[in-house]
Amino acid sequence: MRTIHVAVAGLGFVGRETVRLLRANRERFRGRLGADVELAAVADRDVHREARRLGLPVSVLRVRDPRRLASLPGIDIVVEVLGGLDAPRALALSSLKTGRHLVTANKRLLSHCWDELRRAAARGSARLYFEASVAGGIPVLQALDNGFAANRIEAVYGILNGTTNYILSSLEHAGPGATMQSALAQAQAAGFAEKDPTMDLSGEDSVQKVSVLASLLTGRALPPGRIARQGITGIERQDIDFALGTLSRTPRLLGVLRLDWGKTVRLEAHVFPTLVPLEHPLAAVRRQYNAVMVKASHADDLMFYGKGAGPGPTASAVVGDVFMLCRDILGAAPSKPRPPVKVELIPVSESVSPYYLRLFAQDKPGVLAKIAAALGRRGISIASIHQSDVPAKDGVPIVLTTHPAKLGAFKAALREILGLGSVARRHTMLRMLP
Ligand SMILES: NC(=O)c1ccc[n+]([C@@H]2O[C@H](COP(=O)([O-])OP(=O)(O)OC[C@H]3O[C@@H](n4cnc5c(N)ncnc54)[C@H](OP(=O)(O)O)[C@@H]3O)[C@@H](O)[C@H]2O)c1
Known part of the structure; x- marks a missing residue:
């Protein structure tokens, strides 16, 4: 055997x-x-302590330097779960170039080094699997790559970051004292958020996942720097309460990828906090859970839901990849990665969405008319206006929602509105899912 x-x-x-x-x-x-699938070697800075704790037999080779794994004779599959960029990159490239197949959970590595990894894999006739890098335990990449082989994928969007979802969903109907900071502290105490949550809160973590999805679906690298993003730190508790109470919506940080398939694929890719209608399935995704919506040409609308992180779900995806690679190795004709297609990234200013805008304005005649005029001049029509009679520090809060508009036009109108002497600079702007 x-x-x-x-x-x-x-x-x-x-x-x-x-x-x-x-x-x-x-x-x-x-x-x-x-066939037998045997653990032959492990690498870690503290390899002897960890191997002892895991009760590994002496037959499993222990090394401190992960790069050594790429040169060990007889290794078929290298699993990279180090984290970071430099050491994983060195290990991944030398493994692939020398014909060892690679499994990685590392979205940072994939999103920053896609082309290099693909070239190294081609050189070594090796395969690269990375299910755990997007939405942890949810087997969405295998589904996109294989299960939908008869489809054109038209859109993939959803909640790709558990920390921000934990924070946003725990602020729904929370007590009066709950804030973004207190929700973050709770997520950290529960082990769902890193000590330094910048990557999550800024949207960068979701951006890297959108990058991996785009690269998988088109065969072309879409580096994170080309993906527009907005994190969740600008959202205030009042926005969440108002959205829930008056608009029947709730905020979720959505990574979005839309693909318009022609000779050239027109691609829309971004990460924005978005107000989702309460009846939409994404509104029911709470705590640290992830959900990925897929629109496929023939399978139509689907939703994948589950835990996006944690040792169990992540290792489940990693070992699923090892299993698939074993099938590739043993099979007569393993499937090949997609050939790259021509891609045109649509500027984010062209992306269309209805908007939510909370402003603070002086309570005097003519202000609302000026705001409406700034929007009207760019062809943006207002869907609703709500004015509070309780003045806040920066003026009277006004919330308006618009019909779908291009982001570029909306931002131009917003710049004009914020330049009006009667409107404070403080504001919240959110996309709304139609
Ligand atoms: N945790 C999750 O829920 C999750 C979910 C999805 C994807 N991932 C991805 O999975 C990967 C691993 O995550 P993790 O949470 O398991 O991280 P972790 O707990 O920090 O484990 C990484 C291990 O690798 C060791 N290591 C890192 N660089 C090394 C080097 N150059 N030489 C020797 N040992 C090295 C670390 O040792 P030191 O501690 O001494 O540095 C540590 O023991 C990351 O890419 C992460 O993004 C994790």
Whole structure:
């Protein structure tokens, strides 16, 4: 019986669980594959301590430097769960170039080094699988790559970051004292948010996932720097309360990818906090859960829901990739990555959405007319206006919603509105899901 040798780099949260799952599923995989899948080597700074804790037999080679895994003879699959960029990049490139297949959970590596990785994989005739890098335990990449083989994917969008979803959803109907900061502290205490949550709150984490999705679907790198983003830090508690109470909506941080398939694929890609109608399935996604909506030409609308992070869900996706690679290795004709298509990235200023805008204005005649005129001049029509009679520090709060408009036109109108002497600079602007 053939034995497929696997090496795991990184014995942190995900790596340890990956090792446990690989070992626990040996018999099952042997039954399904007709081959043995054997853990042959592990790498970590603290490799001896971690290997001891995991109860690994002495036959499993232990190394401190992960780069060594790429030169060990007989390794078929390298699993990279180190985190960071430099060490994973070095390991991934040398593994792929020398014909070792690679599994990674590292969205940062994929989104920044897509072309390099693809070239290295082509050079070594090796395969690269990365299910865990987007939406953790949800097997959405395998579905997009294989399950929808008969479809054109027209849109992929959803909640790709558990930390921001935990914060936003826990502020729905929360007590009067709850704020973004207190919700973040709660998420950190529960282990759902990093000590430094900047990547999550700024939208960068979701941007990297959108980048991976775009690159997978088009075969072309879409670096994170080309994806427009807005994080959640500008949202105030009042926005959430107002959206829920008056608009029957709730904010979610949405990563969006739309693909218009022609000779050239016209691609829309961005990450924005967005007010979602309460009856939309994404509004029911709470706490640290993720959800990915897919619109496919023939399968139509689908939703994938589950845990986007955590050792169990992430290792489940990693080991699923190992299993698929074993099938590729054992199969006569493993599937090939998509050939790259021509891609044109639509400028984000062209993307169309209805908008929510909360402003603070002086309570005097003519202000509302000036605001409406600034929007009207750009062809943007107002869907609703709500004015509070309780003045706040910066003036009277006014919330308006618009019909769908181009972002560029809306931002131009907003600049004019904020330049009116009677309107404060403080404001919240959110997209709304139609
Ligand atoms: N945790 C999740 O829920 C989750 C979800 C989706 C994707 N991921 C991805 O999975 C990967 C691993 O995440 P994790 O949470 O398991 O991270 P982690 O707990 O920090 O584990 C990484 C392990 O690798 C070791 N390591 C890192 N660089 C090394 C180097 N150059 N040489 C030797 N050892 C090194 C670390 O040692 P030190 O601690 O000494 O640095 C640590 O033991 C990341 O790419 C992450 O983005 C994680």
